[in-house]
Amino acid sequence: MAKVDVLLGLQWGDEGKGKVVDFLTPKYDVVARFQGGPNAGHTLEFDGKKHVLHQIPSGIFREGTINIIGNGVVLDPITFENELLGLAPFNLDLKRSLILSTKAQMIIPSHRLLDAAFEKSKGVLKIGSTLRGIGPTYQDKMARVGLRLGDVNVKDFDQKYQSLKGKHCETLDRLGFEYDLSEQEEAFFKAIEVLRSFRILNTEYVINDLIDQGKTVLAEGAQGSLLDIDFGSYPYVTSSNTISAGACTGLGVSPKLIGEVFGIFKAYCTRVGSGPFPTELLGESGDALRKQGNEFGATTGRPRRCGWLDIPALKYATMLNGVTQLFMMKVDILSNLGDIMVCDSYAHQGKNTDEFTADFDDDWSTNLKKFPSWSNHAFSKYDEFPVELRNYITYIEGRTNIPINLVSIGPERDRTIIKL
Ligand code: GDP
Ligand code: IMO
Ligand code: MG
Numbered sequence: 001m002a003k004v005d006v007l008l009g010l011q012w013g014d015e016g017k018g019k020v021v022d023f024l025t026p027k028y029d030v031v032a033r034f035q036g037g038p039n040a041g042h043t044l045e046f047d048g049k050k051h052v053l054h055q056i057p058s059g060i061f062r063e064g065t066i067n068i069i070g071n072g073v074v075l076d077p078i079t080f081e082n083e084l085l086g087l088a089p090f091n092l093d094l095k096r097s098l099i100l101s102t103k104a105q106m107i108i109p110s111h112r113l114l115d116a117a118f119e120k121s122k123g124v125l126k127i128g129s130t131l132r133g134i135g136p137t138y139q140d141k142m143a144r145v146g147l148r149l150g151d152v153n154v155k156d157f158d159q160k161y162q163s164l165k166g167k168h169c170e171t172l173d174r175l176g177f178e179y180d181l182s183e184q185e186e187a188f189f190k191a192i193e194v195l196r197s198f199r200i201l202n203t204e205y206v207i208n209d210l211i212d213q214g215k216t217v218l219a220e221g222a223q224g225s226l227l228d229i230d231f232g233s234y235p236y237v238t239s240s241n242t243i244s245a246g247a248c249t250g251l252g253v254s255p256k257l258i259g260e261v262f263g264i265f266k267a268y269c270t271r272v273g274s275g276p277f278p279t280e281l282l283g284e285s286g287d288a289l290r291k292q293g294n295e296f297g298a299t300t301g302r303p304r305r306c307g308w309l310d311i312p313a314l315k316y317a318t319m320l321n322g323v324t325q326l327f328m329m330k331v332d333i334l335s336n337l338g339d340i341m342v343c344d345s346y347a348h349q350g351k352n353t354d355e356f357t358a359d360f361d362d363d364w365s366t367n368l369k370k371f372p373s374w375s376n377h378a379f380s381k382y383d384e385f386p387v388e389l390r391n392y393i394t395y396i397e398g399r400t401n402i403p404i405n406l407v408s409i410g411p412e413r414d415r416t417i418i419k420l
Helices: 017-027 077-090 109-125 134-142 149-153 157-174 182-196 203-212 245-251 283-293 311-321 387-400
Strands: 004-009 030-033 042-046 049-053 066-069 098-101 199-201 217-220 258-266 269-271 305-307 325-329 339-348 351-353 364-372 404-408 416-418
Touching: 004 017, 004 245, 017 042, 017 217, 017 258, 017 325, 017 404, 017 416, 030 203, 066 203, 077 182, 098 203, 109 134, 109 157, 109 182, 149 157, 149 182, 149 199, 199 203, 203 217, 203 245, 217 245, 258 311, 283 305, 311 339, 311 387, 325 387, 339 387, 364 387, 387 404
Parallel strands: 004 217, 004 258, 030 066, 030 217, 066 098, 098 199, 258 325, 325 404
Antiparallel strands: 042 049, 269 305, 339 351, 339 364, 404 416
16 A cells, blocks of 8 residues: 655754755655644755745645645745745746645734734743744634634625734734734735635545555655654643644544554754753754854744754654654764764653653653764765764664664755665
8 A cells, every 4th residue: 555654854844854855755645744833944955956935834845745735734825935936947837746734823913923922022031933833823723713724715804804904913912912914915915816716625635545546655854853742852842743644633643544654853952932942952063063063043043952862852753753754864963073962861850761852851860971073074885974973873773773764965866875
């Protein structure tokens, strides 16, 4: 039976999902995003060009692939139009290769304002949201008042929009948040016209029909497992299920269709926004890793917090997702660093533990293990890896019990080494 493979991030996002989805796409007929929205920034590099996608799946550059924006996604029409403009020079036949779900929720301009107003009201306890309206839109989905993409083709769309906006404005007024929606609204209605020119379908049928025809699907996750609404470091998380189970609810495919789960992680860790980060490097060493790894957000440009690889967190994420293969990214960044560290376990009240906690406070500490870094990354095959890198890989495989089958040594599509 044809299967749906899932690729997702095992850390706090930005693991390099866009790069690997683009690399793997030739093996699949369909690439589908199942959650998140324009909070995501997925970077692809090929033919000397760099491109960042936010809502459009990372399979879009490969001819013949169908790209689906699933029901679990929250889509901002204005960002969507901007993404289309960014893709124009590539001359892609997007009307053919891109299909959107009738059931995906729509981000309207006042959702973004609410995001800003809620963050402001939280003060120092703010989440560090990307301010793209993600939380308020999922909130409306659960409250069963949201607009969905399918609504653009019903007669009373404008009325539905005004009614939802009216509710938002009441909240904004109550919070004393000042705003002017006129410019954004103009852009929004222009973008709605663009949206109407695309295929908006019940994509759960599209995907299942394609699977019945023997086609293969790669489900592309956004964010990372440690930002999952249930299992991440709550409340410093995003508002969707980023784990593999989210692929079923976010696309309408049954769990029995899931095949491989590719878990992707950086050889170290990064995080954008607030919340605990057990292995965070503060001060100069954090700055050095940020500079070396060019760790600045693809969506907001914010500096990413940087730290060492965290084994308890990685094991937690592989457990939640049922990861079958690990892909390790940005291995080049750790080369020539002298010694590198890994958090092998946590210590809490005199005991060592592998159990991940969302409440990593002063009662907790990390047990670090030292590894020598590799002196170069000028290799093109798995069996050419320097011994130091091989030891690092063997250690991680041993601690997770999962093989590392892909290693990435640069941002470009071809800087990717697979285990044969
Ligand atoms: P995503 O959100 O998971 O798709 O990741 P982002 O695109 O936000 O961030 C990953 C960044 O790392 C991007 O700038 C990529 O171009 C870059 N990148 C991916 N893999 C590698 C790698 O192996 N080495 C280096 N140096 N950069 C990489
Ligand atoms: P990709 O798909 C990294 C973080 C934000 C914030 C928290 C909540 O590129 O890996 P939200 O806007 O969702 O309300 O923000 O989640 N965040 C991400 N961090 N990569 C992402 O996506 C992220 N999407 C959200 O920084 O801490
Ligand atoms: Mg990103």
